[in-house]
Amino acid sequence: MFKKIAIAGALSLGVVGAAQASTISGSFSGTVDAPSGATDPSIQYIGAGTSKLEWGTPSHKNYTVESGNSSSLEINTTNFSFEKSDVKSGSVLLGTITWNNQSNFHTGSEWTSNVNLGLNFFAPLALALSDSIAFEITNTPDVSFNTDTNEATGNNADEISGMQLAVGAFGVPLDLGGGHTLDAVFFDLFDAGTRSAYNAGNGFWTNVEGGTSTIGIYADISTVPLPAGMWLLLGGLGGLAAMRRQDKKAA
Structure with a gap:
């Protein structure tokens, strides 16, 4: 009987220990929909x-978007991996979204679109999560027809509103397995660049002409520790089993 208890205790310790030390890994990705209602x-x-x-476009008479010479909003596809010690220290970064704001023509004064975000967890559990955010952008008129001048001065910052995750986005709180819980997912500033800003409270994002700004998608993840009493109990059972074996050998 004691031998069975010892084996059970050792297995319990191994399983619980693995769960508490499990790695949280996955990927972040997304897409941006076509502009709608452009004025x-x-x-x-x-x-x-x-x-x-x-x-x-780079000029008024040009109707061709030139990659790298136009404004852009990009969901940066990334992989993430965290240990127990990482998630206990605070929020962890899952991915980023970058807005490059150029002084351009044919940008539309105001329009709306959606960013569609995906979180795929590989471990401890395999989970596929998604959420969408509707945002509105305002492209303010530039002072000069010389785009280089506008970008050099950084005047007339453009604005994105509504870039904010709702409470409960991605179905949180959510069990990730291994004693880990995804408590919250939210945006915050990652890199403002020059004279750009993001307000996490209302989802208002501003970016000067010629500026590049990046916001991060962060997660609060909690880990449920094994109660101290459980460790003592399992350790005690293992100790009793060891003593029993010693007594049998002595006999």
């Missing part, structure tokens, strides 16, 4: 439905 001047864009939407 004059008309908007030119490419990349709708992909991870990177680009809009605007």
Whole structure:
């Protein structure tokens, strides 16, 4: 009987220990929908439905969007991996979204779109989560027809509103397995660049002409520790079993 208890105790310790030390891993990805309801001047864009939407042209008579020379909003596909010690120290970064704001023509004064985000957890449990955010962008008129001048001065910052995850986004709180719980997912500033800003309280994002700004998607993850009494109990059972074996050998 004691031998069975010892084996059971050792197995329990191994299983619980593995759960408490499990790695949380997965990937972050997303797409940006086509602009909708754009007001004059008309908007030119490419990349709708992909991870990177680009809009605007380098000159007034040009109706061709040039990648790298136009404004863009990009969901940066990334993998993440955290240990127990990482999630206990605070919020962890899952991925980023970058807005590159160029002084362009044919950007549309105001329009709306959606970012569709995906979180895929590989471990401890395999989980596929998704959420969408509707946002509105305002492209303010530039001072000069010389786009280089506008980008050098950084005047007339453009604005994105509504870039904010709702409470309970991605179905939180959610059991990730291994004693881990996904408590919250939210946006916050990752890198403001030059004279750009993001307000996590209301989802208001501003970016100067020629500026690049990045927000991060963060997670609060809690780990349920094994009660101290359980460790003592399992340890005691293992000790009793060991003593019993010693007595048998002595006899």
